[in-house]
Amino acid sequence: MPSVMVRRNDEGKLLFYVAKKDLEEVITKVEVDTAEEWGGEVTLSDGERFYIEPIRPPPAFPTTLRFRRGD
Amino acid sequence: MAALTREETQNLIQEVLAVYPEKARKDRAKHLMINDPSLETAKKCITSNRKSLPGVMTIRGCAYAGSRGVCWGPIKDMIHISHGPVGCGIYSTMGRRHYSNGTTGADIFTNINVTSDFQEKDIVFGGDKKLKTIIDELETLFPLAKGYSVQSECPIGLIGDDIESVSKVKSAEIGKTIVPVRCEGFRGVSQSLGHHIANDTIRDWVLPTREGKDDGFVKTPYDVNILADYNIGGDIWPSRMLLEEIGLRVIAQVPGDGTLMEMEKSIHAKLNLLHCYRSMNYVSRHMEEKYGIPWMEYNLFGPTKIEASLRAIAERFDDRIKDGVERVLAKYKPQWQAVVDKYRPRLEGKTVMLYVGGLRPRHIIGAYEDLGMVVVGTGYEFAHNDDYDRTVKEMGDATLIYDDVTAFELDEFVKKLKPDLIGSGIKEKYQFQKMGFPFRQMHSWDYSGPYHGYDGFAIFARDMDMTLNNPCWGEMKAPWLRPAAPPESQAA
Numbered sequence: 001m002p003s004v005m006v007r008r009n010d011e012g013k014l015l016f017y018v019a020k021k022d023l024e025e026v027i028t029k030v031e032v033d034t035a036e037e038w039g040g041e042v043t044l045s046d047g048e049r050f051y052i053e054p055i056r057p058p059p060a061f062p063t064t065l066r067f068r069r070g071d
Numbered sequence: 072m073a074a075l076t077r078e079e080t081q082n083l084i085q086e087v088l089a090v091y092p093e094k095a096r097k098d099r100a101k102h103l104m105i106n107d108p109s110l111e112t113a114k115k116c117i118t119s120n121r122k123s124l125p126g127v128m129t130i131r132g133c134a135y136a137g138s139r140g141v142c143w144g145p146i147k148d149m150i151h152i153s154h155g156p157v158g159c160g161i162y163s164t165m166g167r168r169h170y171s172n173g174t175t176g177a178d179i180f181t182n183i184n185v186t187s188d189f190q191e192k193d194i195v196f197g198g199d200k201k202l203k204t205i206i207d208e209l210e211t212l213f214p215l216a217k218g219y220s221v222q223s224e225c226p227i228g229l230i231g232d233d234i235e236s237v238s239k240v241k242s243a244e245i246g247k248t249i250v251p252v253r254c255e256g257f258r259g260v261s262q263s264l265g266h267h268i269a270n271d272t273i274r275d276w277v278l279p280t281r282e283g284k285d286d287g288f289v290k291t292p293y294d295v296n297i298l299a300d301y302n303i304g305g306d307i308w309p310s311r312m313l314l315e316e317i318g319l320r321v322i323a324q325v326p327g328d329g330t331l332m333e334m335e336k337s338i339h340a341k342l343n344l345l346h347c348y349r350s351m352n353y354v355s356r357h358m359e360e361k362y363g364i365p366w367m368e369y370n371l372f373g374p375t376k377i378e379a380s381l382r383a384i385a386e387r388f389d390d391r392i393k394d395g396v397e398r399v400l401a402k403y404k405p406q407w408q409a410v411v412d413k414y415r416p417r418l419e420g421k422t423v424m425l426y427v428g429g430l431r432p433r434h435i436i437g438a439y440e441d442l443g444m445v446v447v448g449t450g451y452e453f454a455h456n457d458d459y460d461r462t463v464k465e466m467g468d469a470t471l472i473y474d475d476v477t478a479f480e481l482d483e484f485v486k487k488l489k490p491d492l493i494g495s496g497i498k499e500k501y502q503f504q505k506m507g508f509p510f511r512q513m514h515s516w517d518y519s520g521p522y523h524g525y526d527g528f529a530i531f532a533r534d535m536d537m538t539l540n541n542p543c544w545g546e547m548k549a550p551w552l553r554p555a556a557p558p559e560s561q562a563a
Contacts, residue, residue, distance in 0.1 A: 005356055019267070019353065022120055022455045046114070062360040 002069075004050070007062035014061065016044055033058075041070055074447065075488070077469040080105045084471075087483040098124055102474040104459075106466040113459035119474045120455045122260045128478035130498045131452050135159055137265020138254035139222040141350055142273075145169035145301055145326040146334070147179040148217040149248075150209055153186040154202060154234065155224025159256070160186040168515045170305045171328045177215055185209065194226055199237050206241045206249070217331045218248035220272075228255035248331060250276040261453035261475075263349065263429065270353035273325075273334065278358070281335045288339050293388065294322045296340045298366070299351035302327025304520020306527065310371050313524050314344070317381060317395035319388075325351070338362045342387055344369050349429030349458055371523040372531075373438030374407040403525045411441060414532040417540055419443035421491035424484070426450045426476060426499065427513045433462040435494070435513065438522070442532055447488055450476050478502075492539050507547040509538045 005017045006027070014027040025048070031040025032054045039054035049070030059065065075083065084103050088096045101118040110116065123129040132140070135153075140163035143151050153160030161184055173179035187193070187201050206219060221234050238249040254268045295314065300307045307327040314321055322340055323333035337343075343355050343366035355366035367387070369380035378400055385396040421444045425432045432449040439446055449466060450473035451458060462472060471484060478499075485493060485508060493503050494513035503510045511517050511534065519534050521527040 005360065007356070007359060017356070019356075022457070024457050046112075062356070064360060 001066050002050075003064055004067045005062060005064045006059075016042065016050070042067070074445070074467070075469060077105055080469055080471055083484070083487050087480055087487075090479075095124055095126070099127075099477070099480070102476070103480075104472045106463055106468060106470045106472050108464055108466065108468055110463045111460075112456075113463050113472075114456050116463075117456075117459050117472060117474055119451070119459060120260060120263060120453065121475075123475055124477070129452075129475055130478075130496065131260070131475065132262040132265075133256035134254045134258040134262060134265035134268060135222060135224055135256040136163060137262030137267075137350070138252050138269035138272075139163045139265075140167055141262065141301065142266055142269030142326060143220050143222065143250075143252065145171065145181060146220075146329055146331060147171035147173060147181045148330045148332075149220055149250075150180045150183070150185055150213060150216045150218075151220045151222055152202070152205060152209075153184065153224060154198065154221050155187065155189050155226050157186050157188045159224045160184045166515075167301070168304055168518070168520070169302050169327055171302070176213060180213065180216055189224075189226055194230055197230060198227070198232050199234070202232075202234065202237045203241060206237075206245070210245055216247070218250070220250040220252055222252050223255050225256045228253065228257070248277065248280065263453040263455065266350040266429075267353050270351060270357075273354050274357045277331070277334050278338055278354075278361075281338060286336075288336060290339055290341075291320055292341060293319045293392065294340045295319050295342045295344050296323040296325060296337045296364075297321055297327075298325050298337075298343050298345045298355060299347035300324065300327045300523070301347070303514075304516045304518075304522070306521040306523040309521050309524030309526040310346070312526075313371065313377070313381070313399065314384075316399050317385065318392045319384075338364070340364055342367065342384075344384065346371070347430040348461070349454060370434050370437065371527075372435045373441040373528055374403075374411075374525065375441050376434075376437035377525065377528075407525050407528055410529045410532050414536050415443045417536050418532075420445065421539060422447045422488070423492045423494060424448040424488060424490040425493075425513060426452070426473070426481060426495040428452050429454050429458060431513055433458070433465045435522075436465045438528060438531055439535075441528070442535065444492070444535070447471065447490055448473065448484060450474060482506075492535065507544060509541065509544055511535065511538050 002018045007015050009015050015024055016027050017024045025044040025046050027042050028045050029043040037054040037056045038058035039052045041049055041051050043049050050067040051070045052065055052067045088099055104117040139151060144163055171179045171181045175182055187198060187205055189198060193201055221238060234251040238251040242249040250272050252272045254265045258264050300310055307324055311321050323337035325334050325337060343358060343364050345355050345366050345368050348368050358364045359366055370376040381396045385393045423439055423444050423446045429451055432451050436446045448471035493508050493510045496514045497512055500510050500512055516522055522531040
């Protein structure tokens, strides 16, 4: 259950940052990304996947969220 | 020496690693890479921020060095107590040349080494009482100090002293900020974790003090913080002058020549300007999340990078700043052009190898290139993956990049690559000078500086020329090892 800071980079893409793991990758895909909900399975640019219960209303970025490692 | 091809560099790495036992060779091979600027990420090519290999010489520091020496040390109006045995403190006190303005003992305390000097009885019975006494004594000695930080050395964590509770109690009693920092030296693999811990304590103990309160601070749309500029040899002063000249208002310098109050006020800024990404990105990220202050990296080494950085900063503001940048760039053009005209012919085409801490191996490349020099190898002591991601774009193709390089490897690389100049720290300096290589300390600017900004660039160029073209490098051979000169006529 890594604690993840999600923020936008200069191009407006979402970045997935885990300080302890030295991991900072662009989020390429979010399972649920609508006006009401945000979350589900997220895929990073290096192929790793993480999961979070969809949050409603969508959080304001940057924010710190707890993700689960995807299968 | 001419640039190596990819294959030659690969052979060089193999050759150097050949002396290690197999396990060590496998481990060290992961920390060396041949650069390819087209890479998006360096993650697959280089491993970093791992424990150093036992049995080889590393020049890394400890978490205490990262916190006491780097992040907290330059905060000038606080007293930083080295809590633990006497030895650690002195290595972090003004050995780092973080200059500060003021009068020692009255408004600055950066060059005083305060330690609790742990003895056996403190290890056995705990040092909390001693810490209380020290704070009382310091209050009597230096009543003008604005606050204290308690920098733990190794034993504090081992014996489990509760420095947080002492800090809270004493802070309430004397009405000053006391920051307990759990930066015991054994934490982490290098000083990098010390930076992180120090950043976390700034987040927890300093930034919230003015949160949500009306402290009468008058904001302007041009307020910025300079973060992670450590004022080595006075670096922050030319940086600040440049930023102010383009029309920004610098409300806090953290930590170089900075104060506790500036750190508290920094939450009012519009933008965080981050110089050393490695050491203070953590607090920038926090400030972005909590106070909505965006952050950006910038680089004030050499005219090319200054121009790019100032333009990038101006993009975040309105036309007033954009005009200011153009005005400043035009104003300083003749100044730096004169420097380049003078030194470039003397330095053109010379090669450099760097091995520094966590930022300079990539930030300073631009300044060398402005002087026509080529960086053929670079490496970090304690960088993480994201630093290497940024480095691959700065370095030329097929150049060598090394992480936490061992003394042996660096020696061998230097012998093979034969650079015209080496930039590293004091621990390497005499070794390479004795081998006959011109050397500059790039941690402390070799007792020179500042190197930031246009003023700094002039000093940088002069220093590089002074070192590289020094006639002493032609006198490296002992007289009896020189080829025999024709015998002079001996007077009878």
